[in-house]
Structure formats: C-alpha cells, structure tokens
Amino acid sequence: MKDxxxxxxxxxxxxxPQTIRRLWFIFAAVLAATVVAGLFVSLPGHFKxxxxxxxxxxxxxxxxxxxxxxxxxxxxxxxxPDNYYDD
Amino acid sequence: xxxxxxPPGLILIVSALLLPFLRGWWRAALILLAPLVALWLVxxxxxxxxxxxxxxGMEMIVVKGDRLSRLFGTIFxxxxxxxxxxxxRQARTIELTAALFYAGxxxxxxxxxxxxxxxxFWELMALGSTIVIWSAGTEASRRAGLRYVMIHLxxxxxxxxxxxxxxxxxxxxxxxxxxxxxxxxxxRPGTWLILAGFLINAGAPPLSAWLxxxxxxSSPTGMVFLSAFxxxxxxxxxxxxxxxxxxxxxxxxxxxxxxxxxxxxENDMRRILAYSIVNQVGFMVCGIGIGTDLALNGxxxxxxxxxxxxxLLLMSAGSVLYMTGKRKCTDLGGLFQSMPLTxxxxxxxxxxxxxxxxxxGFISKSMISQGAADQHxxxxxxxLAAASAGVFLHAGIKFPWFVFFQKDSGMRPPDPPWxxxxxxxxxxxxxxxxxxxxxxxxxxxxxxxxxxxxxxxxHVVEMLQLLLFSGLAFFVLLPFMKRTLxxxxxxxWFWRRLGAKLARExxxxxxxxxxxxxxxxxxxxxxALETVFHFHGPKGILARTWDTGTTTLVIVGLLAVYLxxxxx
Numbered sequence: 001m002k003d004x005x006x007x008x009x010x011x012x013x014x015x016x017p018q019t020i021r022r023l024w025f026i027f028a029a030v031l032a033a034t035v036v037a038g039l040f041v042s043l044p045g046h047f048k049x050x051x052x053x054x055x056x057x058x059x060x061x062x063x064x065x066x067x068x069x070x071x072x073x074x075x076x077x078x079x080x081p082d083n084y085y086d087d
Numbered sequence: 088x089x090x091x092x093x094p095p096g097l098i099l100i101v102s103a104l105l106l107p108f109l110r111g112w113w114r115a116a117l118i119l120l121a122p123l124v125a126l127w128l129v130x131x132x133x134x135x136x137x138x139x140x141x142x143x144g145m146e147m148i149v150v151k152g153d154r155l156s157r158l159f160g161t162i163f164x165x166x167x168x169x170x171x172x173x174x175x176r177q178a179r180t181i182e183l184t185a186a187l188f189y190a191g192x193x194x195x196x197x198x199x200x201x202x203x204x205x206x207x208f209w210e211l212m213a214l215g216s217t218i219v220i221w222s223a224g225t226e227a228s229r230r231a232g233l234r235y236v237m238i239h240l241x242x243x244x245x246x247x248x249x250x251x252x253x254x255x256x257x258x259x260x261x262x263x264x265x266x267x268x269x270x271x272x273x274x275r276p277g278t279w280l281i282l283a284g285f286l287i288n289a290g291a292p293p294l295s296a297w298l299x300x301x302x303x304x305s306s307p308t309g310m311v312f313l314s315a316f317x318x319x320x321x322x323x324x325x326x327x328x329x330x331x332x333x334x335x336x337x338x339x340x341x342x343x344x345x346x347x348x349x350x351x352x353e354n355d356m357r358r359i360l361a362y363s364i365v366n367q368v369g370f371m372v373c374g375i376g377i378g379t380d381l382a383l384n385g386x387x388x389x390x391x392x393x394x395x396x397x398x399l400l401l402m403s404a405g406s407v408l409y410m411t412g413k414r415k416c417t418d419l420g421g422l423f424q425s426m427p428l429t430x431x432x433x434x435x436x437x438x439x440x441x442x443x444x445x446x447x448g449f450i451s452k453s454m455i456s457q458g459a460a461d462q463h464x465x466x467x468x469x470x471l472a473a474a475s476a477g478v479f480l481h482a483g484i485k486f487p488w489f490v491f492f493q494k495d496s497g498m499r500p501p502d503p504p505w506x507x508x509x510x511x512x513x514x515x516x517x518x519x520x521x522x523x524x525x526x527x528x529x530x531x532x533x534x535x536x537x538x539x540x541x542x543x544x545x546h547v548v549e550m551l552q553l554l555l556f557s558g559l560a561f562f563v564l565l566p567f568m569k570r571t572l573x574x575x576x577x578x579x580w581f582w583r584r585l586g587a588k589l590a591r592e593x594x595x596x597x598x599x600x601x602x603x604x605x606x607x608x609x610x611x612x613x614x615a616l617e618t619v620f621h622f623h624g625p626k627g628i629l630a631r632t633w634d635t636g637t638t639t640l641v642i643v644g645l646l647a648v649y650l651x652x653x654x655x
Contacts, residue, residue, distance in 0.1 A: 041544030056552035063473035064560035
C-alpha cells in the first residue's frame with residue numbers, strides 16, 4: 001500500500017507500514033483461532049466432508065480463488081472499454 | 088370505510104401527488120410522516136380480505152392481509168421512511184414524488200388479493216421507478232430509463248397474457264398459495280407466462296442486465312429507493328405463487344453466481360452493488376424453490392434484512408457519489424480519512440450482506456442454507472456455501488476496500504449532510520440490532536412457529552471460517568483484481584449493440600432503396616404526365632377547338648352507330 005498523507009503531512013495511523021504489519025498478524029491469529037474453534041464445536045456434517053474442523057476454511061479460500069480466476073478468464077471475453085456503448 | 092379497509096399504499100400514492108405543492112417543513116413532514124402512517128395502517132389490516140370491488144364480473148380483492156403481506160408491507164414502509172430521510176434535502180421533488188408513488192405501489196402489490204390488482208400496482212411500480220431513474224436528469228439516465236421501461240413493459244405484457252390464460256383455466260383471478268399451484272399441476276402456458284413476468288422483475292436470467300444497466304444511472308439518492316421495491320415485490324409474488332417450484336432453485340443459484348462474477352469484474356461502485364442485488368435475490372429465489380417452511384421463512388426474512396443492508400450500502404455509496412461526484416473505483420480510495428461515518432456505515436452494510444455473525448444477514452441467510460441441508464440437497468448446499476464466501480469477496484470487502492481504502496485518491500470530502508448521516512445511522516443500527524436480537528423479526532415471519540436457532544457453535548464457526556478465509560483470498564489475490572476502466576458485456580448487448588447496428592443498417596438500406604424507387608417513380612410519373620400533356624395540353628389533339636359543323640357531324644355519326652347497335 002502506498003503512503004497516505006493527511007492534511008498535516010503525516011500518514012494516517014491506519015496506513016502506516018507498522019500498523020499494516022500488525023493488522024496482518026492479528027488477522028493471521030484470528031484465522032488460526034477460527035480453525036482451532038472448529039475442533040471444539042460439534043459440526044453436524046450433513047454431507048461427506050463438511051464435518052471436518054478445517055473444512056470451511058479450506059472451502060472458503062478455494063472457492064474464492066476459483067471465482068476470482070473464473071471471473072478473470074471470463075473477463076477476457078466480456079470486458080470492453082467503459083465507453084463501449086457511448087458512440 | 089373502516090381503517091382496515093384503507094389500502095396502506097394509497098396513503099403514499101396520495102402523498103406523492105400532494106408533494107409538489109408543499110414547501111419547507113410541510114414538505115419534510117409529509118415525506119417522513121406518510122410512510123409512518125402507512126406503517127400504522129399495515130398493522131391495522133387483519134387476516135383475510137377487507138376491501139373488495141367488482142371488475143368485469145369478477146371479484147377484485149384490493150386489500151387482503153396475512154402475515155406475509157404485513158411483513159413486506161412493514162419493510163416497504165420502513166424503507167420509504169429511511170429513503171425519504173436520506174433524500175430529504177438532496178433529491179429533486181420529482182424524484183421524491185416518484186419514489187413515494189413507487190413505494191406505495193409496491194405496498195399495493197403486497198396487499199393485493201387478486202391477480203388484476205397485482206398487475207395494476209405492478210405497472211404503477213414500473214412507472215414510478217422509471218421516473219426515479221429519469222430524475223437524475225442526465226442523458227445516460229434518460230437512455231437507461233428507456234431501456235429499463237421497455238423491459239418492464241415486456242414483463243407486464245407477459246404477466247397479463249399469463250393472467251388471461253389463468254382466468255381461462257380457473258375462471259378466477261384469486262392470487263394465493265392455492266389457486267396458482269393448482270394451475271401448476273395442469274401445466275398451462277399461463278403459469279409459465281406469469282412466472283416469466285415475475286422473474287423479469289426479480290432480475291433473473293436471461294434479462295438480468297436491466298438492473299445493473301439502469302439503477303446506477305439514477306441520482307445518488309434514487310438508487311437507494313430503486314434497490315428495495317421492484318426486486319423484493321418479485322420475491323413476494325414468487326413466494327406466494329411459486330413456492331417449492333424446483334426450477335427456481337437453479338434460477339436462484341445462477342443469479343447468485345452471475346452477481347458475484349460480474350461484480351468482481353466491475354469498476355463502478357454502484358454497479359458492483361447492483362450486481363450484488365441480483366446475487367442476493369438469487370438466495371431468496373433459491374429458498375422459495377426449496378420450498379420447506381424453514382427455507383420459505385428464510386427467503387422472507389432475507390428479503391427483509393436485505394432491503395435494509397442494501398439500502399445502507401447504497402446510502403454509503405450515494406454519499407460518496409454526492410460528495411465527490413465520482414463512482415468508479417479507479418477514481419476513489421482513501422476516503423476513510425475524511426468520511427469516517429460513511430465508511431463505518433458502509434462496512435456495517437458490507438458485513439451484513441456477507442452475513443457476518445451479529446449482523447442481520449447472518450440470521451436470515453443461514454435459514455436458507457439450513458433449508459437446503461435439511462432436504463439433503465448436497466449440491467445446492469455446497470454451492471450456497473461457496474456463494475456466501477463469494478458475497479464477502481465481491482461486496483463485503485471489495486466495496487469498502489476500493490472506495491474507502493486501497494490507494495489514496497487525494498480527495499478529502501467530509502461526511503454528507505445530517506439527514507443523510509442520520510438515515511445511515513438508523514439502518515446501520517437496524518443491521519446490527521436484527522443480528523443481535525433476531526427474535527422480533529422471527530416473530531413476524533409468515534410460517535409460525537419459528538424454531539430455528541442461528542447462534543449455534545456450528546453455524547458461527549462455519550460462517551467465520553468461510554468469510555475470513557475468503558477475506559484472506561481477497562488480499563492474497565488482490566494483484567489479480569486490478570481495477571480496469573471497463574464494463575462487461577451482458578445479454579443487453581443484443582439490443583444495445585447488435586439491435587442498434589441492425590436498425591442503422593436497415594435505415595441506411597431502406598433510405599437507399601427509397602431513393603432508387605423514388606427516382607424510378609419520378610421518371611415514370613414524368614413520362615405519364617408527358618403523355619397526358621401530349622393529348623390534353625394546350626396543343627394536344629384532344630384539347631383543340633373544333634368548329635360547330637365538324638362537331639355536329641361527329642355527333643350524328645355516333646348516333647347512327649348507336650342506332651345500328653340498338654337495332655341489332
């Protein structure tokens with residue numbers, strides 16, 4: 001992320017590199033906590049895989065990756081300059 | 088006439104017509120009080136028909152109440168109030184007039200007891216919403232409004248054709264869970280026509296493009312109203328007429344993923360939110376298709392919560408547009424520094440749409456996926472879970488990130504005026520309030536009793552894992568999601584590009600053909616005139632003056648010929 005300056009010239013505290021580093025650490029800890037929490041709740045497992053404690057973490061990440069790349073691939077066919085319909 | 092016979096929507100329609108004549112405090116009072124009076128009236132309507140009239144030998148039920156009608160009536164009134172507050176001093180009078188009229192018509196549909204009444208209010212809604220779009224006053228909104236109204240008039244025609252067939256089959260216009268479902272079993276074309284008419288308003292394929300095309304061209308305040316009524320009345324009528332109709336599961340899932348993919352490709356912040364309307368309505372349509380009590384309650388609850396958080400998101404986006412005049416992600420960023428309230432409210436809306444625990448989306452959407460799980464619809468359930476992650480990706484993070492964070496655009500606009508801030512705070516509070524205390528909403532749901540418990544360890548962990556890891560995917564894959572100055576082609580290409588090209592080609596060719604035929608015609612005509620002139624002109628043989636003797640001789644000759652012929 002680029003340095004952002006507020007009116008006084010200092011970067012806003014939220015966009016300082018050390019804040020962002022700290023936020024990543026917190027985020028990683030929260031992610032780990034949600035997976036660990038999976039061990040302590042009873043997952044009914046309606047279907048085959050969804051009873052595993054890590055399932056939704058992996059599924060959430062994987063499906064999002066598929067959607068991002070899927071959208072990107074479709075974008076090659078579907079994207080047009082945003083003045084396409086203007087003429 | 089008693090209180091329970093007054094159509095609640097009528098209050099808003101009459102107020103809309105009075106609005107242009109009022110100024111100052113009177114105007115503000117009308118905009119804010121009319122929805123509250125309508126809300127009070129909604130709760131005066133008991134179960135069953137209260138206002139009937141005759142139409143062409145059939146019984147029209149203008150007002151008929153039940154739990155579902157009151158639920159939708161309630162949220163439409165709340166929406167009209169908050170939208171009015173948000174637009175109070177910023178929108179043009181014509182826009183507010185149209186918006187109140189539009190909201191009143193939507194409430195009219197929610198209390199309609201027969202198909203003709205549904206149809207009448209359906210068309211009034213198309214009229215009101217088109218004027219809301221046109222109120223932006225730009226050339227783009229004029230064109231988008233025309234395309235919008237064409238699609239909705241087509242939907243109206245399909246609906247009317249379906250109603251005619253329905254009446255032919257059943258000899259009734261009653262609209263409720265029973266009659267339409269009976270016709271479904273007969274499999275008449277009317278069923279499919281009515282379904283198509285309803286689905287067009289829901290933003291279903293193949294004509295979803297009208298929604299992201301038209302709504303973002305409205306004014307900063309206009310889209311807040313537009314997001315609520317048309318698609319949700321469609322959900323309402325589908326709930327009533329087509330519950331448990333299998334094909335809706337797949338139509339809904341298509342809408343869900345269509346919304347995600349197109350929103351991921353989109354650069355315009357309000358168009359991102361427009362695609363996510365299609366996405367969210369997809370969840371509701373899917374729930375109606377599943378058709379169990381839990382899924383149906385979930386669809387109704389989701390319509391209720393969605394109206395609030397989507398309006399909140401659009402208020403946040405509308406505030407940014409109003410204060411900066413910019414709507415493309417490529418032009419925005421870093422606004423959290425100077426618009427903290429707009430940013431926080433936008434984030435609350437984004438968390439709610441992503442159904443984060445403790446927000447309203449969590450307590451409604453989880454009912455739909457639980458409905459799929461209970462029916463052992465494995466594929467549907469897995470797709471809905473993937474879609475939940477996708478919602479966080481395309482709207483939950485993408486919208487706040489690109490508008491309020493990412494690169495610094497250098498703009499430092501302040502938060503919007505007080506009425507816009509107040510409306511955002513109200514809806515943000517409702518998003519969190521409903522998430523923390525779902526019981527009041529559950530008590531309003533149509534199918535009682537509601538035994539569903541959203542806050543189980545399983546649901547919370549499932550949702551947190553799904554959402555937070557999709558958040559991780561967002562930031563890891565951010566380099567692949569660079570914003571580009573592009574739009575994405577949709578089915579509307581056929582009429583915006585191909586149709587326009589064919590029309591131009593046709594005009595050109597027909598002009599040329601007319602030119603050629605015109606020349607030929609002129610040539611023939613002048614030749615004919617020449618001939619006439621040759622015989623009848625001043626020197627033409629038939630125009631010469633004859634002397635009396637010759638004339639008499641010719642007449643005598645003719646008479647002689649006549650006599651001979653007569654005697655023969």
